[in-house]
Amino acid sequence: MKRPILGLLLAMLLLVSPARAQDAFTTALPGLAGSFGQIAEAVEKLGASADPRALPLLQALQEGRLLKREDGTLLLQTDAGVTEVVGGRPTEVGDAEAVRVNNRVRGALRGALGSLQILSTNPEERLKAAEDVFRSRSAQNIAPLEAALARETIPAIRTQLELSLAASRLASPDNAVRLQGINALAEVTDQNARALLLETKAQVPDLARQIDGAVAKIEGRLRVRQMVETFFQGLSLGSVLLLAALGLAVTFGVMGVINMAHGEMVMLGAYATYMVQEALSGTALAPFALPLAIPAAFLLAAAVGAVLERGLIRYLYGRPLETLLMTFGVGMILQQAVRLIFGAQNREVVSPAWMQGTLTLGGLSLTANRVWIIVFGLLVLGLVVAAIRYTRFGLEMRAVVQNRRIAATMGIRTGRVDALTFAFGSGIAGMAGVALSQIDNVSPNLGTGYIIDSFMVVVFGGVGSLAGTLVGALTLGVLNKVMEPYAGAVLAKVVVLVGIMLFIQRRPRGMFALKGRAAEA
Amino acid sequence: MSVTTATIPASPRVTLRLVLWGAVLVLALIPLLNQLPESSALHVGDFIVTITGKWITYAILALAIDLAWGYTGILSLGHGAFFALGGYAMGMHLMRLIGPRGAYGHPTLPDFMVFLGYPELPWYWLGFDMFPYACFMALFVPGLLALVIGYLAFRSRITGVYLSILTQALTYALMLAFFRNDMGFGGNNGFTDFKELLGMALNTPLARAVLFYASLVALIGSYWVCTRISVSKLGRVLLAIRDAESRVRFLGYSTTQVKLFVFVISAVLAGLAGALYVPQVGIINPGEFSPGNSIEAVIWVAVGGRGTLVGAVVGAFSVNALKTWLTTAAPDLWLFALGGLFVAVTLFLPRGLVGLFSRKVEK
Numbered sequence: 001m002k003r004p005i006l007g008l009l010l011a012m013l014l015l016v017s018p019a020r021a022q023d024a025f026t027t028a029l030p031g032l033a034g035s036f037g038q039i040a041e042a043v044e045k046l047g048a049s050a051d052p053r054a055l056p057l058l059q060a061l062q063e064g065r066l067l068k069r070e071d072g073t074l075l076l077q078t079d080a081g082v083t084e085v086v087g088g089r090p091t092e093v094g095d096a097e098a099v100r101v102n103n104r105v106r107g108a109l110r111g112a113l114g115s116l117q118i119l120s121t122n123p124e125e126r127l128k129a130a131e132d133v134f135r136s137r138s139a140q141n142i143a144p145l146e147a148a149l150a151r152e153t154i155p156a157i158r159t160q161l162e163l164s165l166a167a168s169r170l171a172s173p174d175n176a177v178r179l180q181g182i183n184a185l186a187e188v189t190d191q192n193a194r195a196l197l198l199e200t201k202a203q204v205p206d207l208a209r210q211i212d213g214a215v216a217k218i219e220g221r222l223r224v225r226q227m228v229e230t231f232f233q234g235l236s237l238g239s240v241l242l243l244a245a246l247g248l249a250v251t252f253g254v255m256g257v258i259n260m261a262h263g264e265m266v267m268l269g270a271y272a273t274y275m276v277q278e279a280l281s282g283t284a285l286a287p288f289a290l291p292l293a294i295p296a297a298f299l300l301a302a303a304v305g306a307v308l309e310r311g312l313i314r315y316l317y318g319r320p321l322e323t324l325l326m327t328f329g330v331g332m333i334l335q336q337a338v339r340l341i342f343g344a345q346n347r348e349v350v351s352p353a354w355m356q357g358t359l360t361l362g363g364l365s366l367t368a369n370r371v372w373i374i375v376f377g378l379l380v381l382g383l384v385v386a387a388i389r390y391t392r393f394g395l396e397m398r399a400v401v402q403n404r405r406i407a408a409t410m411g412i413r414t415g416r417v418d419a420l421t422f423a424f425g426s427g428i429a430g431m432a433g434v435a436l437s438q439i440d441n442v443s444p445n446l447g448t449g450y451i452i453d454s455f456m457v458v459v460f461g462g463v464g465s466l467a468g469t470l471v472g473a474l475t476l477g478v479l480n481k482v483m484e485p486y487a488g489a490v491l492a493k494v495v496v497l498v499g500i501m502l503f504i505q506r507r508p509r510g511m512f513a514l515k516g517r518a519a520e521a
Numbered sequence: 522m523s524v525t526t527a528t529i530p531a532s533p534r535v536t537l538r539l540v541l542w543g544a545v546l547v548l549a550l551i552p553l554l555n556q557l558p559e560s561s562a563l564h565v566g567d568f569i570v571t572i573t574g575k576w577i578t579y580a581i582l583a584l585a586i587d588l589a590w591g592y593t594g595i596l597s598l599g600h601g602a603f604f605a606l607g608g609y610a611m612g613m614h615l616m617r618l619i620g621p622r623g624a625y626g627h628p629t630l631p632d633f634m635v636f637l638g639y640p641e642l643p644w645y646w647l648g649f650d651m652f653p654y655a656c657f658m659a660l661f662v663p664g665l666l667a668l669v670i671g672y673l674a675f676r677s678r679i680t681g682v683y684l685s686i687l688t689q690a691l692t693y694a695l696m697l698a699f700f701r702n703d704m705g706f707g708g709n710n711g712f713t714d715f716k717e718l719l720g721m722a723l724n725t726p727l728a729r730a731v732l733f734y735a736s737l738v739a740l741i742g743s744y745w746v747c748t749r750i751s752v753s754k755l756g757r758v759l760l761a762i763r764d765a766e767s768r769v770r771f772l773g774y775s776t777t778q779v780k781l782f783v784f785v786i787s788a789v790l791a792g793l794a795g796a797l798y799v800p801q802v803g804i805i806n807p808g809e810f811s812p813g814n815s816i817e818a819v820i821w822v823a824v825g826g827r828g829t830l831v832g833a834v835v836g837a838f839s840v841n842a843l844k845t846w847l848t849t850a851a852p853d854l855w856l857f858a859l860g861g862l863f864v865a866v867t868l869f870l871p872r873g874l875v876g877l878f879s880r881k882v883e884k
Contacts, residue, residue, distance in 0.1 A: 320682045322867040329863020336856035497694040
């Protein structure tokens, strides 16, 4: 009851008059030479003193560099030598021994150091100190924390300070103050706050009801956050699937060509990214390697796709099973060629600085490159939709798909459209490779891991429907991530695959089935 | 889908039969030649016996795929799963036979279970110490899986490439599942270090010869079964389904049932092949489920000539001989060659090697 008020007064005093505060420092000093209990008390006083000289002293105590002569004179040992604490005269170590600490002193030290450092001018130190104070949880810290909170302007540190203040209040002997702390913690969405409250509940049965209420509040919000995070991870996986499946939605969905070498187009895109990065490294353009790799990957994969269509696939139209086998062989050849050229080991593609780190959004921390991939996936989808709907090429493509012969009589060169469509789909796969190079190993068999999933997305969403591809990819991504905590990553995948098989029972043509006679062809 | 069975006139048919029996005879001689002293010019090494025995099981797998694909038009890219399941069933028997000779010396539990802390055998391992039961399961489990998958797929008329992708996803899912340690199938490492089978120590000339002849008999038996099916009235329906499924259905045939029957038989044959394969190579792991294995088996059939049973067998032997030779002579080139085979066969040789031969005969 008495101490916190005293501390508060002290804190207020030291804000207005530094001279009096120094007195607190000097009066607390002799305690350090006493018993463990006296040392702990002195440490707490020093912590509350907010005196700049207290910090190095307490740090020295923590590190065993604070020495004590038999007559009680305190010595400070630094790299520069040994000095007397009072007066600061250089001296010899002599028979002085290190001041010993026990657990109680250590606890007090952590809190005191924290409450001293929260006044530091370095924001990082302040944040760390605020976290330390949270862990030490002593009612002594309430006053310094309140003082620090009054001056703090950085929101992240303020949040931590408030958390630490609430935690310190829980340690108060006064139930009213404790309740304040409980109510403050109830508003925090944090695993530690929950643990702290449960700990306090065991110590203070009187407040059990209030604590339970607060814990329930925290848990509710934690659950929501967990759900949002899972959903985000699902979206992120879904956008990867979307990128990998979009090209397939064009070649398989629109043209009806099963391209088992699709994964290798993705792989080529990833290697194009690597090559652009290597070509630009050391030049002024190096930071823009990734954006520049996007057109490069598109062009490389599109060129390979065009050659593949004109050279091989066009002879097998109308024979889907043969196309499947043939493109599988092409995929093998591409993989082996890349393996011989670049080696079997993984190639490193560095993320540019703006894609690293995490973004914090309303208490959620999201990996930056995952966010970018979601954005990129949606951009590419928009691009594909626009290209099909608004360009001359898109119009011709739709015409050829709907009725090849009539389109030909209208003067559309169907062979050219076929080649371009296939190149377009392959190019999109190449762009997917750019994105995958950021989250996966760039290796010759990069594509194999995605090909089955991509086909599942297209079949699930409905062949020939871009909307189906979008919904299918995101659904599968989210489903995978939602199930992962219960079933584990591998089993979740198995369950999703089995689920798709069963789903096809009900809707053999996917979620967004094409209606009409075209679908029966 | 315009490929039809090679119609070979009567006299070449006799020649073909002679060639076939000749080939079987040559194969049957291999384990005997292995018994000759090494100094003899006709001696063949242990390696040849094992690898030919392995190819024979591959040929059975190829027959199974050909029955489904070449005759009925069901291109399954998941037959490796049935093969591997048969192999796992036999592998479980072989693991049980190790008994207390494992590294941990546990009387019943295989090493990996001791290592993973299993208190006792999982229920689905019970009975695998009995050889007949293991043989039954090696055929029953693939057949049952094919029945379920086939029923679901054919009933909702999933055909063509959709079925191919579905079966590929099936074997992929099984691969992922078998990689898990808590499935109780040895996870990543699968089963190995087998000791004996039917009282014979493995890795002896006797065991090699017995397994070799068992495989050869199984191949001849499978060939006979497939021939019976293909020349029967059912075989005609199969070809009709392959070439125009809707018409067959409109004529009143239950194509679902017919396809289901063929698919199950095919899966059982694949399981048989797997069960014979595992004791000869001495290992089974989830890698056998990889989609690449299944599709490689499909290319054997394509290279040999689908729609002809001889073609499947010829394809399995020739592609694997090429593989064995190339992977030692020029390992980097093998995948190019295999990929090239896929391209060349589909573009230029839709009837495979046998088609090449029979066309000459027709001229």
